[in-house]
Amino acid sequence: MGCEMGCWKVSATSESNDTTRVDTSYHDKAFYQHTWPSMKYGWRIIVGSIVGFLGSAFGNVGGVGGGGIFVPMLTLIIGFDAKSAIAISKCMITGGATATVFYNLRQRHPTLDLPVIDYDLALLFQPMLMLGISIGVSFNVIFPDWMLTILLIVFFVGISVKSFFKGVDTWKKETIIKKEARKKSQIDGKWFDIISILAFYIGSPEDAAAQYIQTGDPAKDCTNQSRKKVISIIENIQWKELGLLFAIWVMILALEIGKNYTLTCSVVYWVLNLLQVPIAVGMSSYEAVRLYKGTRIIASKGDQQPQWQVLQLILLCACGTLAGMIAGLLGLGGGFILAPLFLGLGIPPQVASATSIMAMAFSASMAVVEYYLLKRFPITYALYFVAVATVSALFGQHLVRKVIALLGRASVIIFILTLTLGVSAVLLGGVGIANIIKRIENKEYMGFANLCKYRV
Numbered sequence: 001m002g003c004e005m006g007c008w009k010v011s012a013t014s015e016s017n018d019t020t021r022v023d024t025s026y027h028d029k030a031f032y033q034h035t036w037p038s039m040k041y042g043w044r045i046i047v048g049s050i051v052g053f054l055g056s057a058f059g060n061v062g063g064v065g066g067g068g069i070f071v072p073m074l075t076l077i078i079g080f081d082a083k084s085a086i087a088i089s090k091c092m093i094t095g096g097a098t099a100t101v102f103y104n105l106r107q108r109h110p111t112l113d114l115p116v117i118d119y120d121l122a123l124l125f126q127p128m129l130m131l132g133i134s135i136g137v138s139f140n141v142i143f144p145d146w147m148l149t150i151l152l153i154v155f156f157v158g159i160s161v162k163s164f165f166k167g168v169d170t171w172k173k174e175t176i177i178k179k180e181a182r183k184k185s186q187i188d189g190k191w192f193d194i195i196s197i198l199a200f201y202i203g204s205p206e207d208a209a210a211q212y213i214q215t216g217d218p219a220k221d222c223t224n225q226s227r228k229k230v231i232s233i234i235e236n237i238q239w240k241e242l243g244l245l246f247a248i249w250v251m252i253l254a255l256e257i258g259k260n261y262t263l264t265c266s267v268v269y270w271v272l273n274l275l276q277v278p279i280a281v282g283m284s285s286y287e288a289v290r291l292y293k294g295t296r297i298i299a300s301k302g303d304q305q306p307q308w309q310v311l312q313l314i315l316l317c318a319c320g321t322l323a324g325m326i327a328g329l330l331g332l333g334g335g336f337i338l339a340p341l342f343l344g345l346g347i348p349p350q351v352a353s354a355t356s357i358m359a360m361a362f363s364a365s366m367a368v369v370e371y372y373l374l375k376r377f378p379i380t381y382a383l384y385f386v387a388v389a390t391v392s393a394l395f396g397q398h399l400v401r402k403v404i405a406l407l408g409r410a411s412v413i414i415f416i417l418t419l420t421l422g423v424s425a426v427l428l429g430g431v432g433i434a435n436i437i438k439r440i441e442n443k444e445y446m447g448f449a450n451l452c453k454y455r456v
Helices: 043-062 067-078 083-106 120-142 143-185 190-202 205-215 218-229 238-260 267-293 310-330 333-346 347-372 379-407 412-443
Strands: 008-014 016-026 031-035
Touching: 031 083, 043 067, 043 083, 043 347, 043 379, 043 412, 067 083, 067 143, 067 379, 083 267, 083 347, 083 379, 083 412, 120 218, 120 238, 120 267, 120 333, 120 347, 143 310, 143 333, 190 238, 190 310, 238 267, 238 347, 267 310, 310 333, 333 347, 333 412, 347 412
Parallel strands: none
Antiparallel strands: 008 016, 016 031
């Protein structure tokens, strides 16, 4: 893009960290400054990689991606400006979520003979999530930093408190179930050792533990797990629903790419934007109608199937759009809303995490394309941290499944989600407040930007 609004470049050097800054002025007073550190091996890269690794491991296990940890790491440790950090965090979320999805494609539901990913649930939410992403990225350009900070603090505090109480409630229910299972089978603690031995031969300890808690019958666990073991990855995927998810992704991606070749705020630009609405609404409505008529069900809920109402389905689709808007606006994964929402619907923690991560893999990749077209991040840094997030996500999934098998409690996932949300609230809120104070001291412009006059 051209620099009609008076772009300029300067080179600044900080403590062993060369930085390139690009200012885009708006009416000679509103400007946005990109700060991209040069990629040098040193303490910043080492510490940033460690934090990114832990953030991706915990974030993908909790089903939220880890953006709330990535953004502060990229700003405080690596040295990126806030909006560039948001863009790179989206790249990391995409890498970690994609790796987690491939891992989960082989996994089964903890208590039912189903895939761990609920494809119908994903199909209901993902199209609206992607629509919200597109809206949120535009708002990210317009909204001032102080407003983003306020939204971050309010959102994370509220959702983390809610998740904590959900975790406590789930922990109590698991304790009751374990006690009832012991009484029913008239067994003592030695059965947990037997489960470990069975899991060693079955090859899926987390499912063995989950089935034990559900049925209290280790012999049945052996039969169930043996049956699941023979199911191939091809049989474990619901190809029609997955194809529809890819179709909606391709259509909206094509519209986003087309926007890059039009003049911002031109008639064609708005037409391409508005075309996303019938595509996303149409696909989610298709799934909502099937749920309403009973031709499809949220199978992961087992026998506890609700009688879906029209208003209820509309509200769920609206939540998907809201999740996408927050994700695009704040550079977070839509799972920060989807994962707690799925838990609230009664979806098991393993399924809630796996399904929200898959929806995020599609939607976050859309945000990456948008930010790339806006030239919001350096490619080398993005590729490096995507690699870190990918390896970390796989490691986290494997480790947490072992922990769940050891403790026999899926609520571990909810507490990891709560921890990730809480840390994100503190880090993002603190960084945002510090930046606001600095800008006030420097008497910088802190108003809204004009999307139609935005230039890189």
